[in-house]
Amino acid sequence: MHIENHRLKDVPFDATPHMGREITPRFLVMHYTAGGSALNSVRAIRNRGLSAHFFVDRDGAIIQTVPCNRLAHHAGPSQWRGHDGLNNCSIGIEIANLGWFDRKEAAGWTRSDLGGRCLPEPEVLIARHRNGGPSMGWEAYPEAQLKALAALTEAIRAAYPSIQEVVGHDDISPGRKLDPGPAFPLARFQHLGGAAGSGTLAENDLGAFEVSSRDNLNLRGGPGTGFTVLGKLAPGTRLRVLREEGDWRLVDLQGDAVPDGFVHGAFLRRIGG
Numbered sequence: 031m032h033i034e035n036h037r038l039k040d041v042p043f044d045a046t047p048h049m050g051r052e053i054t055p056r057f058l059v060m061h062y063t064a065g066g067s068a069l070n071s072v073r074a075i076r077n078r079g080l081s082a083h084f085f086v087d088r089d090g091a092i093i094q095t096v097p098c099n100r101l102a103h104h105a106g107p108s109q110w111r112g113h114d115g116l117n118n119c120s121i122g123i124e125i126a127n128l129g130w131f132d133r134k135e136a137a138g139w140t141r142s143d144l145g146g147r148c149l150p151e152p153e154v155l156i157a158r159h160r161n162g163g164p165s166m167g168w169e170a171y172p173e174a175q176l177k178a179l180a181a182l183t184e185a186i187r188a189a190y191p192s193i194q195e196v197v198g199h200d201d202i203s204p205g206r207k208l209d210p211g212p213a214f215p216l217a218r219f220q221h222l223g224g225a226a227g228s229g230t231l232a233e234n235d236l237g238a239f240e241v242s243s244r245d246n247l248n249l250r251g252g253p254g255t256g257f258t259v260l261g262k263l264a265p266g267t268r269l270r271v272l273r274e275e276g277d278w279r280l281v282d283l284q285g286d287a288v289p290d291g292f293v294h295g296a297f298l299r300r301i302g303g
Contacts, residue, residue, distance in 0.1 A: 031185035036097035038084070038185060043094045044072055048081040050101030056113065057120040058186060058196045059105055060216065062127035062169075062209040068093055071124055080104065082122040090178030098190065108202035111195075116202050121186060121193070125179065129211060131167035139167035157212040160251060160258055161204045168213040176215070183222045196220045217289045221272070239281075241267040242299035249291040253278035260291045268301065269293075 032039050061082065063071035068087035072095060075081060082104040085093045096102040104122030105115070113119055131139035131154065138148035154167040187193050196219045199207040210216070241247045246262035253275040263269070263283075270282040272289055279298060283290045 031181045033189035036099045041092045046081045046095040049096045055121045059120045060210045061124045061199045064129040068126045082124040084123045087126045090174040110202040128169045155213040238301040239298040243297040253292045
């Protein structure tokens with residue numbers, strides 16, 4: 031995939047009237063549509079006076095509706111890393127996905143606004159949202175969709191090196207928004223096409239460390255004790271630090287530059303130093 035003159039080549043461009051001034055994108059914001067096909071969501075969002083730059087369907091098909099250098103109305107009230115109102119500095123991607131389900135029936139998972147439509151159990155992940163709330167069902171994201179989204183992410187970050195980070199709508203509007211939800215593998219996208227985050231570790235501070243705690247160290251899904259524990263790291267476990275976020279460190283356990291989770295920096299010791 032390749033972006034030229036702020037448009038993704040060889041995909042439909044269905045211009046929306048709901049776009050604003052020119053922007054310099056600093057973030058890439060992932061959403062789910064809470065609906066059916068990408069095309070239906072383009073129409074539904076347009077009818078509500080809203081917009082996003084891209085829509086990605088379950089089969090990987092992509093529709094663009096706003097040039098990447100123009101403001102789209104996708105984030106609403108939002109804050110992230112000192113920025114207020116992320117519409118002003120982000121590219122929004124809507125991913126075709128029904129989102130959450132709160133009722134289990136014989137045919138599968140559903141909710142009241144779906145008109146009796148149910149999603150079969152193999153297509154649903156049961157989880158609590160990391161920002162709180164009860165355990166619910168969440169539509170899984172098909173691999174074809176995720177592969178197309180990964181290629182799109184890389185194309186966007188290649189065209190716009192100003193982008194600092196890939197985030198979810200639920201990151202920038204916690205308590206107000208749930209998308210893209212716990213079924214979305216956000217960590218898979220955070221380092222595509224560039225370093226995620228805006229940490230301040232110098233280049234020579236990144237690298238090989240080991241766990242220095244006496245007991246097993248919690249590996250968490252985010253930079254804080256309120257995030258889900260993904261696993262336990264034994265004392266002496268070797269890892270690489272990818273970035274800092276306050277007292278927390280995003281780490282890579284496999285040496286493949288793919289983030290595996292966060293640990294507290296107080297319990298790490300540099301190898302050889």
